[in-house]
Amino acid sequence: MFWKKLSHEEIKEHIFKALDENLDYRGDHPILGIPGTYLDTTEFYPDAPFLKDAPFMSAMIRNPNHIGCHTLSEESVLEVFQGTQKIERDLIKLVAEEIFNGNPGEQDGYVATGGTEANIEAMWIYRNYFQEAYGAKLHEIALVYSEDSHYSMPKGGNLLSLQSIILQVDENTRQITDESLNTKIAEARKNGVKYFIVIANLSTTMFGSVDDVDRLGDFFTNENVLFKIHVDAAYGGFIYPFTNDQSRFSFQNPYINSITADGHKMLQTPYGTGLFLIRKGFMHYVCTNEAQYIPGKDYTLSGSRSGANAVSMWMILKIHGSEGWKYKMASLLDRTERICKKLEYMGVEYFRDPFLNIITMKAKYISPKIANKYHLVADSYEFEPKWYKIVVMPHVRQGTLDSFLMDLDAELKAKA
Numbered sequence: 001m002f003w004k005k006l007s008h009e010e011i012k013e014h015i016f017k018a019l020d021e022n023l024d025y026r027g028d029h030p031i032l033g034i035p036g037t038y039l040d041t042t043e044f045y046p047d048a049p050f051l052k053d054a055p056f057m058s059a060m061i062r063n064p065n066h067i068g069c070h071t072l073s074e075e076s077v078l079e080v081f082q083g084t085q086k087i088e089r090d091l092i093k094l095v096a097e098e099i100f101n102g103n104p105g106e107q108d109g110y111v112a113t114g115g116t117e118a119n120i121e122a123m124w125i126y127r128n129y130f131q132e133a134y135g136a137k138l139h140e141i142a143l144v145y146s147e148d149s150h151y152s153m154p155k156g157g158n159l160l161s162l163q164s165i166i167l168q169v170d171e172n173t174r175q176i177t178d179e180s181l182n183t184k185i186a187e188a189r190k191n192g193v194k195y196f197i198v199i200a201n202l203s204t205t206m207f208g209s210v211d212d213v214d215r216l217g218d219f220f221t222n223e224n225v226l227f228k229i230h231v232d233a234a235y236g237g238f239i240y241p242f243t244n245d246q247s248r249f250s251f252q253n254p255y256i257n258s259i260t261a262d263g264h265k266m267l268q269t270p271y272g273t274g275l276f277l278i279r280k281g282f283m284h285y286v287c288t289n290e291a292q293y294i295p296g297k298d299y300t301l302s303g304s305r306s307g308a309n310a311v312s313m314w315m316i317l318k319i320h321g322s323e324g325w326k327y328k329m330a331s332l333l334d335r336t337e338r339i340c341k342k343l344e345y346m347g348v349e350y351f352r353d354p355f356l357n358i359i360t361m362k363a364k365y366i367s368p369k370i371a372n373k374y375h376l377v378a379d380s381y382e383f384e385p386k387w388y389k390i391v392v393m394p395h396v397r398q399g400t401l402d403s404f405l406m407d408l409d410a411e412l413k414a415k416a
Contacts, residue, residue, distance in 0.1 A: 005321025015055035021083025064307030115234030203236030208358030217255030237261025
């Protein structure tokens with residue numbers, strides 16, 4: 001895992017060079033047929049002085065359209081945006097090969113609108129794959145995920161008419177229970193399910209829990225059924241590979257076929273930066289052949305999408321470099337560990353994966369006053385919460401954490 005850190009000037013030079021390779025609607029180029037435009041100059045005026053030192057904002061003003069999947073060919077999907085589309089290809093290559101240890105040139109992907117779209121893209125691909133490659137009927141395909149999984153799983157199942165098999169987890173370890181896995185898959189097979197789209201979580205939203213991807217792969221292999229595993233690393237994708245040297249969440253793991261990793265969480269990029277990665281040979285199952293007016297056609301749920309989002313992710317990764325990012329993530333873990341030690345001293349029960357920066361505490365220790373004051377997130381706002389979580393992000397000040405711990409300690413002592 002290594003990529004070079006670039007200076008601000010080097011990043012600026014690289015982005016502006018890419019923008020110059022795009023055709024500018026404001027220039028003298030005879031662009032008549034492209035259904036796009038630069039932003040309205042009444043509000044987004046292109047000659048603002050600060051833009052010459054703001055590559056991301058300049059990319060937003062230029063408004064490049066990155067429709068399609070650019071890793072399928074070295075040629076630009078829309079030639080007028082070839083400069084920034086190359087940056088998206090470079091981004092996919094960096095994340096797939098350097099962070100998730102993929103073999104060179106063996107992964108496809110694109111920058112989606114977020115983790116929800118990226119997860120549904122995977123489900124869409126595998127549904128069509130089972131149908132086209134094996135003649136599977138819709139009722140023979142099932143989506144498998146734990147009860148701690150993100151709500152994009154049932155949303156995707158609903159959109160794609162896929163039945164969901166929701167697996168129970170242990171209350172304390174947050175791991176899928178053997179009983180649930182064995183019983184529910186056996187029942188599904190008895191009811192005619194032959195093909196399984198399995199979601200493995202690399203940090204669930206509420207708990208930061210991590211599914212045992214090898215256990216899932218071994219189980220379905222031993223069941224002698226056809227399956228594909230998609231990893232929802234929307235949160236954990238840009239921290240876990242840097243904090244766990246023994247991570248099994250990589251493209252070197254033959255069980256893993258695709259990965260979601262959001263930029264707008266740990267990378268702190270703008271919303272609209274959900275990354276979808278998949279092994280080559282699968283994107284064509286969702287090719288929209290009707291999009292014949294687009295060179296290269298479209299393979300994405302979102303269709304037209306902002307090239308500035310890919311630029312933002314590339315910039316963040318390059319300004320830190322691999323070593324800088326690894327240090328930043330290690331620093332977050334150190335702060336998280338110190339909080340956990342203090343919670344243990346106070347006798348507060350919590351769940352936390354040792355390689356992640358999410359701490360989820362049992363609600364019986366947290367008063368509504370403290371939860372509201374520090375904007376803690378509950379596991380439910382419809383029923384009485386059982387858990388509250390805190391996320392140790394770079395922007396969370398140490399003073400705020402210290403104040404929270406002092407207030408909690410004072411309340412617990414008052415109750416004793």
